[in-house]
Structures are given as structure tokens and as C-alpha cells.
Amino acid sequence: MLKVVSDHYRYNCYTMASSSAVGKLSREEFRRQKDLDAARKAGTAPAALDEEGRPINPHIPQYISQAPWYLDTGAPSLNHQRRPENDNSQNKLDNWYDRGAKAGPAAKKYRKGACENCGAMTHTKKDCLERPRKKGAKYTNKDIQADDIIQEVSAGYDAKRDRWNGYDTAEHKKVYEEYAAVDAMRQKLREEEIDNQTTTDLAAVRKVAKAGKSENKKDDDADFGSSEDEDADEDKYADAADAVGQKLDAKTRITVRNLRIREDTAKYLINLDPESAYYDPKTRSMRDAPLKNVAPEDAKFAGDNYFRYSGEAPEVQDLQLFAWQAAARGNDVHLNANPTQGELLHYEFKQKKAELKDTTKTSILAKYGGAEYLDSAPVELRQGQTENYVEYSRTGQVIKGREKAKARSKYPEDVYINNHTAVWGSWYDTSSGAWGYACCHSTLHLSYCSGEANIEATIASSAQHLLGTSSQKEQTSEEASTQNQERPAEKIEQNYSKKRIGEGDVKLDQEKLAQAVLEEKKRKSKGKLDDERSSKKQKSSLESGSHEVTEEELEAYRMSRRMTEDPMANYVDKDI
Template sequence: MLHIKFPFRKGACENCGAMGHKKKMCLERPRSIGAKYTEKDIAPDDHVLPNLSLGYDSKLQNLRIREDPAKYLLNLNEDDPYYDPKSRSMRENPFLGVKGKEVEATKFAGENFIRYTGEVIQANQAQIFAWAARSKGIDVNATAEPTKLEVLQRNFDKERAEVIETAKKGLIEKYGCEEHLEAPAKELLLAQTEQYVEYNRKGKLIKGPEEILL
């Protein structure tokens, strides 16, 4: 709990009464009558950081803890991913394809990993769509007109889905075989089931339900 001295002290702020700054540097709302004259609601003094005499190593040890090694120390092989000391970036995963480093690979997957997560994929798809639209003569810019580009892309995806569905129905009406479009049973896909059946050497059922052949 802060200890506040109620009497106004010489050299304190005339507005709030706190030591450490002057009236023109005070961050409190200007009072109609300053604390210099009322000696009420004296604000706590400004916190002054201690003057620590730190050496060169002490000033630099707080940037990174020892449990967090530098990126260039993760993989010291000759063919390891390139580390750029100027930007302090390693774009590729240093543990990619290294056996026994699966756990370490989950901690740092390279700076390129961020480029393919979240809304970055949608932004890249929008940029590719803008380039394709401009090649077709449609004047649109992904940076200057994002709303226009989003509307164009939404309408394009809708029309493309309708064209695909119309072509699909036309093929079904012409050739039939609609039943083959449905996904087969899971047992047929894997050619196995979780149903256990055991027989003896003579082919007699020992354990499990008896299969009925139709």
C-alpha cells in the first residue's frame, strides 16, 4: 500500500501534489484549485527506477533465456536450412526429415509456417484470383479494391458450382449410373471390418456371429 503524505511539499506538482514532475507535465485532470492550495487528495509520488550499474553482459542476458536457444543452433548440419543473421529468420523447418526430432519440430517449424496459416491462405487465393481476372480483362486490384474483389470471387465460385452441377446432371441423364456416385460402404473401402469371427480347422464356427450368405 502506498504511503501518501498529505501536506504539500516544496517542489511537488502544483496540480496533484505528487513529487517527480511539474504542473505542465502532470497527467491528471487539471483541478479548479490545485493541491498546492487545498492540500487535499495528494497523488502518490512518481515511481523512480533505481540506478542499476549493469555491465555489458547484464544488459544483454535479459533478451533471451538460456532455455530458448537461438535458431541457428537448432541444426548444425552443413545442409541445414539457411539462417539470415540480419533479419534473424530461418524460413524452413530445421528438423524436417530428421529422425528423433519430431517433438522439437512441433516447437519451431520455420517462419514460412506462418505464411500458410490463418487468413494468409485466403489472401493468397484472392491475389491469384485477381491476377487471373486481370488477365481476362477485368480491372480489379486486391489491395486497392478488396471488397470488389471479394464480390467477384464469390459470384465466380457460385457460377462455377452451378456449371459443375448442371454438367453432372446432364451426364447422369445421358449415361445413368447415378448409384455409382454414392460413396461405398466403409467395409468395402478397407476390405475389412471390426467384426471378429473365428473358425476351427474343419470350418466350424467357434466365436463370433455366423455370416449369412445370400
């Protein structure tokens, strides 16, 4: 206790001495130092710089930023918290000799002063680690070894006292593999002896296992022997196999799975959705499949119900159903009371049922016939599946093998009748809405093909062609009779031609267009009532047939509507 107090007093003295060397601060200087620290933390004053000109974070606590008395230089610095830059490699813990390193190729002749055994210059004969030869390299000049590298390793304090320094971990892997091989063979022999034992006596099984263990113990080396605790455990559990998650019942000789393997994924971790299958932690059961969109055959775990109805479980259920139905009919059959009787009766029932089914089938076929329709072709032939290998390129061309033949329909294909070169339905008449032949444009089914002549006749007899011909004839006669009357001709073309007003290549007169725009603005400014009156007036004039709307007036009307009635004319996207 006195020594602890004296040490503490000595530390305080050193601390006071160091502070006195720097100089004690007055009350005013201490206050200013506190204000400066607060300003640095607030960011209003620049941070302090160390000896190398690097800023010091003002938020670092004092017990970290303040150097101890034996490293204090009198200036603010954090060098006592940094690792020294000149780190000597000899202080590293893993610094050791490079085993087996050679100094280049070996010499071809023996050299004076070299090892008489192997011929290396770095050691003598008594220090040589090579196998002693009958005649050394000094006399034979054969198999001269290369010189070793003399390394000067100055290990630090920890490296000198490390008992595993320089150890190669690959050596332990060989020992581990050898132990594992011996244990696997021992387990295999023990399981074979237990399987060969036919008796159900537990004492006999233990005796055989113990005898096998003693024989293996005699053959094994002392280095690979097990401890006394392991031998006691093997004697205690001689009736159980050493498989993970399995238990061997010596009486029934059935291996029972009691626990899951720890490497397997738990049931409740397959799907972490709380709305998935319910997991009962008490019985560790999950009846439904955790993943609904995965097939049970491909899933890692398909639910306990899937395993419940797989294997021999459906057969047991069929046997139970047979026993219930037989008992309901008055027969003395009980599956649990006499299972052997129930199994035999069920086997006889299935045989008689199969015989009755065959008899009924034979009698029906003998009476009505049709046995040839029961033998259907294999699925491979019906679906066109073959084992022929075909390899395609990226463009779909066949590189190797033969391309699969296209399946043909039961209807005749590419059969042309009545001199046609196209099938029926290869052409559609838009004017009449009927299908026909593309080779002759005939819409009559089973008609004789007349080729291009029928196409020209169809075009000539169309309504559009007749209308165009009549308008041309009228225009020609009108021009011949009255050459000076151009306005009536334009009126007729306007009323009866298919070309609408404002369509086509039209040249507008700019002066007339400007005048028409002014009139349109005046008409718009009069108001809605005047607009209705003008529309009625225009309607009456249209009905009378004396109106003549020029292209300039129509363009002015369109411009006025575009400026006033376009809903998207002044739209601006504010989100951009």
C-alpha cells in the same frame, strides 16, 4: 606511510627471528639441500615425510609448503594448509535454534510450577506464547502443551552477525505467490477493459486503463502497492498488454507477435548441422525446415514457409491470382487499389463455379447414370477399423474382447472337389517337376482322388523303383548261374548301381592302404610328364572298361590330394 614501513620492518624481524631459531644454513648445507630437492623432484630420492609420516610432494611450491613464522614447528609439514580435524560445530554459520521442537508427549494433569496458561514446565505465564485462555490449564487440566526443548546454541562470530540466520525460506514463497496472484488479477482486469472498449481513440483507451488502475489501487492493500516508477510505466504503456513477446495495437486492436519468448528454443539451435536450413540473422528468418525427417505437424518449428502457407495466407494468394486473371481478361479488378471489390467478385466467382460444377455433374448423371457408384463406403468400413477393445497376452492370446475376424479373399477357400482331402498345389513331384494333390500324389488337375492306392502306384511306376528292381533281378540271376564268379558280380554292381565308389560303410585293409600310399608317392615323385602319361594310360584303360579301382587306392589318392592340393591345409591366422 610510516606505519606501513614499520609493519613491514616488524614482519622481517619476526621472519629473521624464526629462521635464526631454526639455524642458518652454511653454503655447503644449502648446496646439499638444493641437490636433495632436485633429486626428490627427479624421483631418485625418497620424498620428505611430515610429522605424521605422510610423504610431501616435492613439486609443491615453497610459498605453500613453508609454514608462516607463527605456525612454524621447525619440521617439514603441511598441517598449516589442512582444515583442523576438531571442527567445532558452534562455529558453523547455519547453527541455530530448532523452532517448534517439543520434548515428547504432553502431560495429562497440571504440574506444580508449570505455566498457568498452557501447562508447560519450561516457561512461566508471562513468557508463554500461547493464546491467553479465559481459564488456564492450572484450573481446567485441559489442552496441556508439551514441554519445549531448551537448546544451548553457542553461535560463532559469523553466525551471531548473520541477519538471515534462522530464517525459513518457505515463508517468502507465500509472499511471492500472493504478489503473483494480485498481479495476474490486475492484468486480467486491465485486458478485459481494453477489449470492451470499442473506440479506436488512443486517448480514450489510456483514460479507461488509468481509471481501472486507480480503482484497483484503492482496493489493494498498501503492502501490495507498486512503486512510483511502475505506475509511471503503466501510464506510459497503458495501450499495451503485459504478455511476453506481444504488442497490442490500439488502433487496429490486433495483438502482434514482435519477439520470441525467451523460454523458446531459437531457430538456429534446433539443428546445429551447418548443412541444414539457412538462417538469416538480420531478419531472423529460416525459410526451410531445420529437421527434414520430421513431419511439419509434429515439429516444433517447420520453417517460415510452412507458416507462410498456413492459415488465411492461401486464401489471399487465391484472391491475388483471381485479380491477375480478371485483369488479364480486360476486367478492371485490382486487389490493392480496391480490395473490397476484388473480395466480392471473387466470392461471386466461387459461387457460380460451384453451381456450374453441380449442374454439369447432374446432367452427366442424368444422361449416363451411375449415381450409386459415387457414394463410397467410409474409410473405417473399407479398412476394417472398429472401436472394439481387444487385449492380448505376451503369447498372442486374447485376454479381453473379441479377436478381429480374418479377412477372406474373393476366391473360394477350403473347397475340396472329386473326393480330395487336400487342395491342388499342396504337393510337388521332384522327379517330374509338377504340382499335384498331397492326398493321392496325382499331378492331373480335376482328377478323381484314389487315396493311398494311387500313391503306391506312383512310387511303383517311378524310374528309381524300376531301376532298383532291374538291378536286383540281374544280380539274382547272376548269383544263381555263377556262384564262384564274385568279381564280375562286384564289377556289375560297381558299374550299374547308384552307389558311388568311396561312399557308404567301407572297411579298408590297412596293408593294402599302406602299399597304395607308397605307390601314390612314387607316382607323384616321377614328375609332371610321367603323370600326364599315366593319366593318358588310365584314360585309355577306363575307355577299354578293364580297370578296377579298389577302395584302398582311392583313399590313397584322396590322402595325397589332401596333403598337396588343399589351399587351407597349412593356413595359420597371424592376427590371432
